[in-house]
Amino acid sequence: MTVYRAEELPVILMHQGGWDEIAVFLGPVLIIALLVVVARRQAPPPEEEDGE
Amino acid sequence: MILAHGLGGRSDLPVPLWLALNAGAAAVLVSFLALTALWTRPRLRGAEGGRAVRLPVPRVALKVVGVLLLAGFLAVAWGGPSDVEHNPAPAWFYAWFWVGLVPVSLLFGPVWRLANPLRTLAAGLGRLVPRRELPAVGHWPAVVSLFAFLWLELASGFSDSVRVVAVFVTVYAVVHVVAGAVFGPGWFDRGDGFELYSVLVAALSPLGRRADGALVLRNPLDGLMTLQARSGLTPFVLLVLGSTVFDGLTRLPVWTSAQGTSVQELFGTSAAVGTVGLVVAVAATALAYAGAIRLTRPYLRRSVAAYDAFAHTLVPIMVGYTVAHYFSFAVFEGQRGWTALSGASVDYTLLSAGLIAAVQVGGIVLGHVLAVTSAHDRSLRDLRPGYERVGQYPMLALMVGCTAVGIALVSGV
Numbered sequence: 001m002t003v004y005r006a007e008e009l010p011v012i013l014m015h016q017g018g019w020d021e022i023a024v025f026l027g028p029v030l031i032i033a034l035l036v037v038v039a040r041r042q043a044p045p046p047e048e049e050d051g052e
Numbered sequence: 053m054i055l056a057h058g059l060g061g062r063s064d065l066p067v068p069l070w071l072a073l074n075a076g077a078a079a080v081l082v083s084f085l086a087l088t089a090l091w092t093r094p095r096l097r098g099a100e101g102g103r104a105v106r107l108p109v110p111r112v113a114l115k116v117v118g119v120l121l122l123a124g125f126l127a128v129a130w131g132g133p134s135d136v137e138h139n140p141a142p143a144w145f146y147a148w149f150w151v152g153l154v155p156v157s158l159l160f161g162p163v164w165r166l167a168n169p170l171r172t173l174a175a176g177l178g179r180l181v182p183r184r185e186l187p188a189v190g191h192w193p194a195v196v197s198l199f200a201f202l203w204l205e206l207a208s209g210f211s212d213s214v215r216v217v218a219v220f221v222t223v224y225a226v227v228h229v230v231a232g233a234v235f236g237p238g239w240f241d242r243g244d245g246f247e248l249y250s251v252l253v254a255a256l257s258p259l260g261r262r263a264d265g266a267l268v269l270r271n272p273l274d275g276l277m278t279l280q281a282r283s284g285l286t287p288f289v290l291l292v293l294g295s296t297v298f299d300g301l302t303r304l305p306v307w308t309s310a311q312g313t314s315v316q317e318l319f320g321t322s323a324a325v326g327t328v329g330l331v332v333a334v335a336a337t338a339l340a341y342a343g344a345i346r347l348t349r350p351y352l353r354r355s356v357a358a359y360d361a362f363a364h365t366l367v368p369i370m371v372g373y374t375v376a377h378y379f380s381f382a383v384f385e386g387q388r389g390w391t392a393l394s395g396a397s398v399d400y401t402l403l404s405a406g407l408i409a410a411v412q413v414g415g416i417v418l419g420h421v422l423a424v425t426s427a428h429d430r431s432l433r434d435l436r437p438g439y440e441r442v443g444q445y446p447m448l449a450l451m452v453g454c455t456a457v458g459i460a461l462v463s464g465v
Contacts, residue, residue, distance in 0.1 A: 027074040028456035031081060035449035036347065042442045043350040 076455045083421045087428040096429045098277035102268025118167035129218035139214045143388035151382040157253040164250035174232025186235040190283025198245030202295045207326030279364040286363040294334030296373040300461025344450035351443030356434045365427040372419020376412040416458040
């Protein structure tokens with residue numbers, strides 16, 4: 001097994017992405033948007049009895 | 053150079069990034085759906101939970117060891133070589149102490165509270181100075197002291213300077229020993245960032261104290277319920293969370309390319325860029341939490357303090373992020389704690405990229421699932437009757453978002 005010292009290794013940039021890759025966030029973004037919209041629409045009126 | 057503090061890039065993930073992101077978000081969502089179907093009444097008992105166990109607690113030995121370790125550390129940091137290649141003090145401080153607090157606290161509970169040498173020294177000095185009452189400052193002094201450390205570690209640009217680490221630890225120790233002597237041991241509960249951090253992590257330990265003082269084996273989620281949401285506790289957790297977000301950002305290509313460009317010219321030094329980045333990351337994290345709480349507020353019973361109601365549920369997320377961000381750092385950089393003395397090389401082959409990725413994604417997802425579970429139980433107590441499900445949607449949205457961002461950051465998008 002070869003063991004390298006840190007200074008012997010080159011810097012390698014593993015990835016240079018583009019804006020199109022924002023699409024990978026599409027699933028979580030849709031879930032979040034749906035949850036927020038439903039939460040806002042179904043919020044109880046402030047004057048409603050809160051059970052206390 | 054090898055980027056040891058995290059994944060080298062998305063190619064290290066065992067699955068495609070889009071799949072990891074969506075699977076992580078789905079795991080949180082499915083956990084929530086399962087909880088709403090199967091967990092229909094509050095089950096967590098908080099400080100009342102747990103089964104008593106008899107374990108010896110070597111209090112005096114822990115105090116002696118703590119003071120000896122601090123003395124040894126300061127002797128090496130001040131008296132040893134000034135270059136980091138031959139002085140292990142920075143590795144001891146960051147990889148052994150700071151990262152080590154997490155597994156030690158998770159396994160054994162808040163033992164750092166017993167071993168904290170600053171607490172021990174302050175108790176001795178306190179016999180010589182008049183005691184004053186601790187002002188009502190909540191946990192804000194701990195927020196300030198931890199921010200100072202996080203700035204040194206992540207934004208200063210000279211975190212690996214042996215003498216800077218020596219100066220920081222010395223100043224930190226003097227400030228807290230004097231404050232602890234003047235204000236009493238309660239100072240360390242409120243003001244020592246490292247101790248508060250270890251206490252928060254220890255809330256997830258299966259070993260803890262019951263309300264009657266007995267040492268117990270307990271459900272870690274019961275431990276979370278025992279956290280007291282004093283002023284400043286929520287900002288403290290958000291500070292740690294935001295700092296890990298910033299840490300992830302600094303390893304993205306976009307951050308690397310910003311160094312030495314117009315962004316740096318705008319703010320001056322790289323330390324200034326780092327400081328602005330750290331503050332923005334923490335502020336963004338706090339805003340996301342505040343936004344979720346704002347949407348949750350109409351659903352809460354009137355007697356519930358909205359901003360702190362779910363602060364304890366952030367702790368598993370904080371621990372998950374910490375494991376994700378520091379796991380490989382601890383294994384690789386931790387070796388410098390002895391290679392700096394022996395002259396041997398750091399072995400970067402100890403962990404495969406796949407294992408690192410699995411621990412990172414697993415830490416983030418597990419942390420969020422625990423957070424959702426804890427938040428669900430709290431919601432059953434604190435949300436208005438009839439709204440227990442929909443009232444959790446804002447916090448669920450926050451946790452789905454945090455999962456996705458966390459996985460994206462450790463993958464180095």
